[in-house]
Amino acid sequence: MNNIISSLYKFKGFSTRKQYWNFMIDLTIIFFVIGLCIGYYEISTAGWWFTVMSSCLNFILLPAMVVRRLNDCMLNPWLAILAFIPIISIPALITIGCIRSREVINVNAEIYNI
Numbered sequence: 001m002n003n004i005i006s007s008l009y010k011f012k013g014f015s016t017r018k019q020y021w022n023f024m025i026d027l028t029i030i031f032f033v034i035g036l037c038i039g040y041y042e043i044s045t046a047g048w049w050f051t052v053m054s055s056c057l058n059f060i061l062l063p064a065m066v067v068r069r070l071n072d073c074m075l076n077p078w079l080a081i082l083a084f085i086p087i088i089s090i091p092a093l094i095t096i097g098c099i100r101s102r103e104v105i106n107v108n109a110e111i112y113n114i
Helices: 002-006 017-041 044-072 077-084 089-098
Strands: 103-105 111-113
Touching (some): 017 089, 044 077, 044 089, 077 089
Antiparallel strands (some): 103 111
């Protein structure tokens, strides 16, 4: 758990499909629950702060995860820019999450998917 938290903002390394989807689902649940709480209590100032904070989290955490996922797929990390183009961001994020992970060849010449 400590390794996952410390690597949230790092652009180096790899993220498997499981790590990527766990991150996306957790982020969605967190934003959904906070949004429901703010909507239930009808707090206009808190709604504004929630929007600002969620935008900051998305611009810090999301690119790092997408770049690590692209590294794992052996694709150019600059493709992470697609996650911020409004029309194609959601299909791009889903596609990045569905690409197979890189294959690693061990000493015994057996291929494993990570």
